[in-house]
Amino acid sequence: MVISHRMQKWLSAGLAMLMLIGIVVPAGQSAQAATDNSNIVISQVYGGGGNSGAELKNDFIELYNPTDKAVSLDGWKVRYASASASGDLATTKNITDLKGTIPANGYFLIQQAAGTGGTKALPAPDALGTLTLGAASGKIDLVNSAGASVDMVGFGEATAYEGSGPAGLLSASLAAVRKTATGAPEGSRGLDTDNNANDFVVQTPDPRNSSYGIKQAVEAVTAAPASNAWPQGTAITLNTATVGASVYAAVYIDGASAAYTPYSGPIQLNAPTTIKAYASVSDEVYSTVSTFDYTLLTKQNISAVRPAEKGDNVWTEGIITRIDGAKMYIQDKDAAIVLYGFPAFAQVGDRVEVQGAMDIYSNLQELKTVTGLTYKVTAENAGVPAPKLITAADLSAAKGEAFEAQLVTLKDVTIDSKVGSSFIASQGADTFTIYSTLAPLAVGKHFDQITGVIEQFNATYQFIPLGAESLVEELFSVIASPGAGPIIIGGQVTLSSPTAGAAVHYTIDGATPTASSPLYTTPITVDKDIVIMAVAVLDGQTSKVYTFEYKASEQPRIHDIQGESHTSSFAGQTVTDVEGIVTELGYTFANGNYKGFFIQDPKPDNNINTSEGIFVYSTNASLKPAVGDHVAVTGLVSEYNEGSSSNLTSTQITLSSIKTIAKNVELPAAVVLGKGGRIIPDSIIDNDGLTLFQPSEDAADFYESLEGMRVTLPTPTIISPYWTSGGGNSIVYNVPVRVENTSQDVVTPTGGLVLKGADNLNPQRLLIAYGNPGQEVGTGDKFNGNVTGVIGYNNGNYKVIPGNGSLPSITPSTFKQETSTITVNEDKLLIASYNIENYYPGVGTAKIQKLAESITVNMKKPDIISVVEMQDSDGEGNNGNVEASAAELIQAIQAAGGPAYTYVDIAPVNNADGGAPGGNIRVGFLYNAARVKLSDSINGQKGTATQAVGYDAAADELTYNPGRIDPNNSAFDSSRKPLAAQFEFNGEKVIVIANHFNSKSGDNGPFGNVQPPVLSSEVQRHKIAAVVNGFVKEVLTANPSANIVALGDLNDFQFTQTATILKGNELDNLIDKLPLNERYTYTYDGNSQVLDHLLVSKNLTASAEIDVVHLNADFPESRGRVSDHDPVLAQLDLNADFSLRVLHTNDTHSHLETVVKRMTAIKQERTGNSILLDAGDVFSGTLYFTKFEGLADLEFMNYIGYDAMTFGNHEFDKGLPTLRAFIDKADFPFISSNIDFITKNNELKDIFVNKVGGSDSATPVEDGHIYPSVIKEVYGEK
Known part of the structure; x- marks a missing residue:
């Protein structure tokens, strides 16, 4: 085949990167309007989006480029005016600025305002606007970057239009669509006779974006092997994925010139070679040119x-x-x-x-x-x-x-x-x-x-x-290899001394060795239990005696090698002919490459604490067995660690030889995990520093007792989207699941597992390690069948590893992204925290639009949004820029039907606040200026990155607004600084503190070898929490009635010390008001957990409503996920009256047979603004009192949390010593003002305080003490 002159000219001109969409033309070279199809035109207009009867949610304007070149729209705009608006479009304020490129013979979709109806979103728009177009009539024009109007459309009853009349009347179901020009591609929208009535047809809206109709270019040529150094004689093959395409290559050997010729077969590498290649289906349709560079591989030191x-x-x-x-x-x-x-x-x-x-x-x-x-x-x-x-x-x-x-x-x-x-x-x-x-x-x-x-x-x-x-405590000594312990019969022990020139003398008969004992010259073979004693001798000096006791072992079976331990006592020894049935082949998750196999003993022992399975490492394909083979393997036992110093290890055999005993043997039955099989420990991972092996209690030991064995998970439920660990050929897809196990699980509405407490990380959740499962997954998805695999350890976790290609299909959950359950009250403040995951304008239109819709629809347009993870305007471009831009997000929110938010933050010092280098991550605020006002400040300005904000009680103003809290404090080194802002709403002020505490990076994992795990990162979070709480305390000390909200991503849970320190005695965490199974904003390692919090001053707690809007954490991107965090939303009444609810019990008289009903009733009736009192006569009345003297009753009273108790006459029935024992064990104070505790009742004298409890700092209210009265604080009221 001869390459055409046109193709040769194209290649020699260096236009190898020309694609079918053409070349972008600078804005200054834009096409001018004409009727010869040489211009960009308005190709479709629709103003009925979201109206009654509309299918589409948004209005839109569509542009079409009939030319053969892509055109930059940077600096262009579309303008809109109503049908009857006076003046021309040049005076309208209804403008959408454009940015981007419209492809050759392609479209550009401009989304405009949304209505309240509609069921269908537009295709991904190329630009976002906020214009509300007329549903029936209006006029629009397109203006280029030079300010010239290049096209205009009037529709319906518009008073301005091109030509003889406007396009037709539109509706909720009809759009104006430009017709196809004569000779143009069928279905294109480029007819432009400068006559709207003639050029448009009214029909069902059919929006097209820049992706519409683009033909795929021919796939580029690939080479195998890839560019690199290879041995001389390596055969290089070229290919393209495009069916029917031909490959052409120019081969440059040692820099010599070359011409393109048809590729016909492998190219031999015999010298440094460069190959340039392209693929073509015709002279007009071809790929880019690919370049491959090869050198000869040479041996080097x-x-x-x-x-x-x-x-x-x-x-x-x-x-x-x-x-x-x-x-x-x-x-x-x-x-x-x-x-x-x-x-x-x-x-x-x-x-x-x-x-x-x-x-x-x-x-x-x-x-x-x-x-x-x-x-x-x-x-x-x-x-x-x-x-x-x-x-x-x-x-x-x-x-x-x-x-x-x-x-x-x-x-x-x-x-x-x-x-x-x-x-x-x-x-x-x-x-x-x-x-x-x-x-x-x-x-x-x-x-x-x-x-x-x-x-x-x-x-x-x-x-x-x-x-x-190799660890020598004394140089003048004797060492033995292997060390003392079990040794396989026939194994050999070598003796040596670390001291150069020293001779070793030994005995094996129990005699004490001396310089006259036998000289060690050759390894000692062990065929029975033996004690070797030895000394080192040099220059007339004899060392002390060293004793090595060995217990001779038959060739071990798998359970002997595994033992009741996380490590094998046979590590470092070669085992011979270890029998097992091949249950599964080991493989590299990324590409399925063979890397060994798992075997399981067909003759297990009766000890469930010892695993019957083990991994045999080998990449030698010539020794590769088949699943079902009964084999005997020989190799070195070792404890494999994949790299991290905090990992547990996996016991394995490195294969040196293998014998096949039988083929097609039935596989050992898999151990069923969960209900109906082996129950997984559901609270403790390890509580003894890995010093005891307790599989029935410790989850780490439980999984170790199954290491390498077949297990089955009965139709497991997926409990979060998957995540990947490792990279390259080591990449692993982790699919977290749960099975029915015990009644202790707290399951979210979507089907996830809630993290219940610091001492319970849900060790019963399971991770499936696999290659790419082929579909994204979310919480609540379910496998259509049992998952069977082997237990292994990977990336710091025990995991179930199914056979390659054996994973059952998955049925997606029907759970949909939530919309907040809060009913918006215009007289109350709606406030939110939203981690928008490394946001900057370059994240793309799709993400910006999804964020906007989540704020507008799912979150119901909060008045104030604390945004977390806002990056600077160029993202991770590490160029010194620190300023952020929320303009595109604000515009998208308006286009989605939301308000015109205002954004405020304080830019950090470049690269000083952690996160990705160059990203300059920070917190900030979006607020609806039509509903709230950013208050004045003492200095009349916002603070700088290094200025600390303060509070002036006299003015009730911050010194800077917004301002950073103590930004130079070392607590915030390489971490985000909290941002305080004061807002005004309905005549009330509120200080809002946005937070993003340091991450958990550096912490030990829960299933590592450090038990309990060291959480090194929390030290900094505790310091940060203390600083923020100190600021809150400062404000409330100066102004006890101040309204304060502290919210954001604390990178810690609601039950941790971090949250406790931040809360102090000044704030309440509204997360605690949610049902337990709703307490999560994030998923990690298969646990649904709270990282994002919303705390308020106690005066706001009682009337506050709280909601976590579950729209991200449970979902993959294909189902709408736009961040890895769920937003937290609260509605606050800044003018609420305070109401107190008093619950009390009396005369219970040790009737413990009804205590469960009593506790249940209290829990049902108790609210946050309640106090619980007992009016006395707990004592006497039943045999329970005779046995326990009130202490059993007290256990339940402490459990439910009484606030105080007074005495009835029966409390004195058994005398004061019995009453004193009761009081001493109480977790609440006692109130009594009509008893003489000083002169007569000496047993109670030292616990009676004759002052009002809590009246001053010297008289705190203490449990187990008696006061005439106490002051109790409930939600900030005393």
Whole structure:
């Protein structure tokens, strides 16, 4: 085939990026109106949106570009006037400014105002306006960036129009649609004879946007393998996904010139080569040009390959110094590197040659296997290089990279502290991190010498010991490998001394070894229980005696390897012919690549605490078994950690050989989880620091007891949208689910699991680890069948891993996005907190429109909105800009039928407030100026990023409005500063404080090896909460009747110390007024939880209404999710009268048989503005009193929370000692003013306070004390 002259000219001119939509023309070169189809025209007008009988919710104006070039509409506008409006359109104020590009032969949709009706949204608009068009008549024109009117349409009874008359009369079901020009594409809307009556037809509205009718270009050419360095002779193939397209390629070898020729077959790589290629279906329809660059892969030493970029192929050689699960460490004379994911093709001490791709995981450089690249052993038992002697100072951030992956030794090391699996060790004045769970490591221990490898994890260079024997407490000593403990019969023990030149002498007969005992020369084979005692001898000196006791073990079965523990006692030993049935193949979630298999013992023991399953790691396809094979495997047992120092480990066998005993064997029955099977612990993850193994109580132990085993989840319910963890080939889709388990679950209306308390993180929720499930999911979706898989551990969580491709189909939930249940009262203030998830104008029209609709429709147009996660106007462009823009969002809200909000914030110091670099995230306020007013301030202006706001009680004004609370306080380092603003509503003032506390980054996960988890991030949140509460306290001290609202994303739960500190004695958290199953604004790790709060001063609590509008957290984007948080909405009555409800009980006389009914009645009748009193005579009357002397009654009274009690005559029936015991255990005060507690009743004298309780700071109301009266505060009233 010969390439046409036109195609050659196009290619040589460098127009490879030309697409079918054409080239964008600058605004200054816009087309001019004409009747020859060379102009942009108004192609459709509809003004009946949202009217009665309308299907569409919005009015709209549609433009059409009949030219062959795309045109920029930046600076253009559309103008509207009513049909009878006097003057021309040049004087109208009804204008929508345009921005964007209208494609060649394409459309541009301008959404306008919404009505109250309609059921259908427009296609995604290209621009948003707020014009309310006439439903029947009106006039519109289009103005270019030079200010010239390029098209005009009058419709209905318009008094201005083009030509002989206007287009026809419109309605709720009719639009004016421009006709097709002669010779133009069928159905296009470009007829322009400058006569509206002739050019338009009235018909059903049919809006088109810029995506309408665009033909897909030919798919670009792809190459396999991709651009990189490859071995000489590699065959490169080219392809395009477009069916029927031909590929043309120009192959430039060593820089020589080349011409495009038809591609006919693989291209051999024998020199540095560049390939340029495109695909074509005709001279007119072709793809962009793709460029592929290849170099020849050459072998280099390790120090030369380490600087390679991530993804670069490299070829190197070294000696294996350590094998740990999926990791091999190789080293040459100068440097070292980690191999990750290679099969078990070599042993420690072998010299290997490897080709792989550079990867960087948490800053650790690794080589990974790549199809087409090879690895091999070049010399067996080449000898492990001697460890390099380094110091703790060498592991600093500045020096550590030089030693990454190398075998090293440090001397004179002391263990100072422990955090999870990491120890902080010191050597003189320098400290470094040891990452290990080895038993010899303990705080306070000193080691003469330690040997291991160096790994970088994030910013830290960690020392990882080779094993227990590499931790030498005394140099002049003897070490044994493996260490004392169980050893497989036939296993061998090696003895050595860390002291150079020292000889080892030993005994195995119980005799004390001396320098005359047998000299150790060869490994000791163990075939029975044995005690080895040994000494080191050098230059006439003999060390102390070292004893190693071994218990000989038959070849273990899987449950022996797993044991009742999170780690295996056989780790580091090779096991032979371990039998099991292959239950599932292991695979990489991203692409399904094979990486091993799970086996389960066909002959389980009778101990449910020991797992019968285990993962066998291998990427050697030649040893790959089939599911259902009964096999015997041989390999090294290890505890695999995927990378994080706080992870638990997974016990696995690294395969060296496999035997097939039988095929097509029935798989072991899967363990059913939940009701009808094994009940999952539903409150405790671990309560003993992982020191005890209690699967019936601790969820971490429960899942560990099933590690590697088949389990079944009966038709599980999905409890939040999925999320991904990992990245690249390691990406995992996590689908959280619940099964019927116990009655303790608190289930949301959508079907999620509510987080109930700080000590209960719903450990019964389950995570399914899978590749992309092929559809987005939401809370309440249900699998159409049981999910069966194996229990594994991934990214800090135990997970159920189904077989690749075995996940059942999913039925979506019918639950819809909520609209607030609050009935809006015009005399009350409607206020909200809304995290709008990294908003800036560049998020796109679709998100802006959805946000606007959620505010207008779902949230019912709040008067004040505290917006969280507002970024600067260019998002994460790190260019020094800090100013935010809400103009596009405000315009979209108006277009959706909402008010014209005003936005106010204080821009932060560049990159000082955390979040994405350059994003300059902050909080701000949208407020409806038609309903509320931003109050005056003492300084008559808003504050700066570094000015602290104060409160002037005399003026009842903030010093700045808005102003930041103590922005220079270290509590706010790298975090958002709270913003206080004062508003006026219906003659009342209210101070609103917007918050976004620091994130939970850095906290230990709930299923990690640090138990209880260390929540390091909450320290800062506690400090922030204290600062904000201090400001609230300052205002209320100066003005006790001040109205205060503190709201926003606290990044912590309502039952945490963070919320308690913020609340103090000054505020109430309105979240607490919601039913328990409604208390969530966010989903994380499968838990529905509260992060977004709305607190008010106590004078506002009683009359406040609160609602979390569940429209995001439960839903995927395909069902309308526009943020990861739900908004919190409250309606406040700033002028409400206070009412107090008094509940009281009396003469209960120990009738505990009715106590449940009594407690139920109190709960039903009790409201927030209630006090609960008891008028006495709790004592005497039943056998319950005879047995418990009132203390049983008191348990229930404390539980329900009485506010106070007085005495009846029967309280004195058993004498004062009995009454004193009752009072001492009470969680409330007692009131009595007619009893002499001082002269006669000495037993009660020391707990009687002869002053009004709470009358001053010196007389607080204390539980278990007696007062003549007390002052009780209820919702700010005393």
